[in-house]
Amino acid sequence: MSPKPINVLITGTNRGIGLEMVRQLMEDKGRVKKMFACCRDPNGPKAEALQALANKHPDIITIVAIDVNNLESIKEAAQLIRSQLGGSGLNLLVNNAGIALEGNLQEITTKDMQDSFNTNVLGPMNIIKEFLPLLREAVKASGISGMSCNKAAVINITSMEASMDVTKHSYAEAAIVPFRVSKAALNMLTVCAAEEMKKEKILFCMLHPGWVRTDTGGQWAEIDVKVSVKGMLKVIATMADKHNGLFLDYEGTTLPW
Ligand SMILES: NC(=O)c1ccc[n+]([C@@H]2O[C@H](COP(=O)([O-])OP(=O)(O)OC[C@H]3O[C@@H](n4cnc5c(N)ncnc54)[C@H](OP(=O)(O)O)[C@@H]3O)[C@@H](O)[C@H]2O)c1
Incomplete structure (x- = not known):
């Protein structure tokens, strides 16, 4: 039996990995009930591709303004989304928006x-x-036992460059200190959340998308955004209790801290 369609929120969906995630989830017919595709400037020129996608799926996609640096915009979005979900809750939340300062x-x-x-x-x-x-509303509404993205899951998009072990080998080619340090902190935040919320059956996991050809990854990156997102969505779909608090890449491989 195929799982019930889920409600999804993704940040930073106007370009790159976030946009491709929305696109691929729409191709998976019947998978998503409501998609809250968030970006800083929904009506701006940088959101045209997302607007076109939303126009193709008007019953599913709602474009929501969130600047993750602005708490007020997050609070307003949460209120708006709550009013649209009518008690069914959010099953999958992907913290994708990010910057990579070198x-x-x-x-x-x-x-x-x-x-x-x-x-x-x-x-x-x-x-x-x-x-x-x-x-929490999604956990209540799901009626399923174990942790999963069909129930309630938060995926934080991190980077392999946040790994202490990896840094020893890759620092000479790419210093990117603010990126490494902030993503390492994001990893710790994810592990703390995973520990704190496991009794409530909300799954937290961090995913490295690979080195991907986007504005952040650059044109010489190793993989196409389609490959990265296909891999991550496959990994997300199979997540269960044992994945809570893990640091994985887009192929499901566990990365060293
Ligand atoms: N590409 C890679 O090789 C790679 C490797 C490791 C990790 N990652 C991570 O993957 C995620 C997606 O990156 P990407 O490769 O798709 O990069 P990207 O094409 O540069 O896209 C970054 C996205 O984040 C959004 N964003 C940045 N600051 C924001 C803010 N304050 N509020 C809301 N949105 C904001 C951008 O929106 P605007 O258009 O408004 O700026 C854009 O939608 C990031 O977390 C990144 O660190 C990427």
Whole structure:
């Protein structure tokens, strides 16, 4: 029996990995009941591809304004989404929006690090906190036993470059200190959330998308956005209790801390 259609929220969906996630989830017919595709400027020119996709699926996709650096915009979005869900809750929340500021320790500024923490750590933290009531509603409404994205799951898009072990080998080619440090903090936030929420059966996991050809990954990156997202959606779909708090890549491989 195929699972019930789920309600999904993804941040940073106007381009890159977020946009492709919305696209592939729409291709999986009947998989999604409501898709809240969030971006900073829904009516701006940078959201045209997302608007076109939403026009194709008007009953499923709602484009919602969220700047993850702005708590008020998160709170307003949570209110709007709650009113649209009518008690069925949010099954899958993907904290995808992120920035990747470069530079080694001697080059970076306090502002680089503050901006990175605001977007990559405080953004996901505030999203989790504000949408927790809707994740809890999804647990209640699901009627299924174990943890899964059919019940309530939060996926934080992180990076392999946040790994201490990986950094020892890759730092010389890519310092990207604000990115590494903020994504490592995001990983710790995810593990803390996983521990705190496991009794409520809300799953938390972090996923490295691969080195992907997007504005962030650059044109020389290893994989296409389609491959990355296909892999991540497959991994997300198979997640269960044993995946709670894990650091995985888009192929489901566990990464070292
Ligand atoms: N590509 C890779 O190789 C790679 C590797 C490891 C991890 N990642 C992670 O994957 C995620 C997606 O990255 P991507 O490759 O798709 O990059 P991308 O094409 O540069 O897209 C980044 C997305 O994040 C959004 N964003 C940034 N700051 C935001 C904010 N304050 N509020 C709301 N949205 C914001 C951007 O929106 P705007 O258009 O408004 O700026 C855009 O939609 C990020 O978390 C990134 O760190 C990517």
